[in-house]
Amino acid sequence: DSGVTQTPKHLITATGQRVTLRCSPRSGDLSVYWYQQSLDQGLQFLIQYYNGEERAKGNILERFSAQQFPDLHSELNLSSLELGDSALYFCASSSGQGEKLFFGSGTQLSVL
Amino acid sequence: QKEVEQDPGPLSVPEGAIVSLNCTYSNSAFQYFMWYRQYSRKGPELLMYTYSSGNKEDGRFTAQVDKSSKYISLFIRDSQPSDSATYLCAMKEISNTGNQFYFGTGTSLTVIP
Numbered sequence: 001d002s003g004v005t006q007t008p009k010h011l012i013t014a015t016g017q018r019v020t021l022r023c024s025p026r027s028g029d030l031s032v033y034w035y036q037q038s039l040d041q042g043l044q045f046l047i048q049y050y051n052g053e054e055r056a057k058g059n060i061l062e063r064f065s066a067q068q069f070p071d072l073h074s075e076l077n078l079s080s081l082e083l084g085d086s087a088l089y090f091c092a093s094s095s096g097q098g099e100k101l102f103f104g105s106g107t108q109l110s111v112l
Numbered sequence: 113q114k115e116v117e118q119d120p121g122p123l124s125v126p127e128g129a130i131v132s133l134n135c136t137y138s139n140s141a142f143q144y145f146m147w148y149r150q151y152s153r154k155g156p157e158l159l160m161y162t163y164s165s166g167n168k169e170d171g172r173f174t175a176q177v178d179k180s181s182k183y184i185s186l187f188i189r190d191s192q193p194s195d196s197a198t199y200l201c202a203m204k205e206i207s208n209t210g211n212q213f214y215f216g217t218g219t220s221l222t223v224i225p
Binding site for chain 1: 144146148153154155156157158161163200202204206211212213215216217218
């Protein structure tokens with residue numbers, strides 16, 4: 001168990017809908033990262049937050065947004081969903097100086 | 113050119129073989145080097161972590177970093193069927209506030225009993 005908690009584990013929704021994925025980092029970790037992994041694809045970095053502030057942005061679509069709250073949990077919002085958004089979404093948090101990354105078990109999103 | 117290059121395989125070996133997995137990178141500022149193991153549809157699990165150059169051993173696993181060649185390796189001795197997974201290398205610059213981790217695309221390994 002990495003200590004990073006993601007909910008829900010599975011999400012099935014329809015095209016055009018909006019969903020929210022939630023992540024609680026490991027105790028004491030200030031940085032939260034979001035990744036997307038499509039079937040048989042590598043990890044695609046979406047966005048990083050450090051102590052409530054956005055720090056780095058990757059290949060995140062404009063339909064997607066995220067935030068990190070004062071208690072350090074983070075939410076990834078996906079709107080106007082398309083079939084191609086079906087993927088595993090991982091949250092990860094980093095420790096101390098940010099030298100290691102610990103992943104949650106992921107949210108499997110299926111857009112039908 | 114990608115920041116991190118990793119041969120996707122797939123790699124198939126008999127049980128008991130020594131496995132060598134490799135990544136090359138282009139950014140000389142990378143100081144943190146990691147290997148992750150990912151079982152199908154599960155979250156990546158941190159397997160090995162190395163700071164700067166050198167070797168690190170943990171049981172059947174050895175991680176090597178050669179910064180002069182910008183090349184990192186993971187060796188698995190006495191490979192087991194339970195080692196069958198995708199292995200991802202990752203690396204990062206030093207930063208007090210985080211910054212992006214750069215991942216390889218992963219090498220798929222199958223250990224045949």
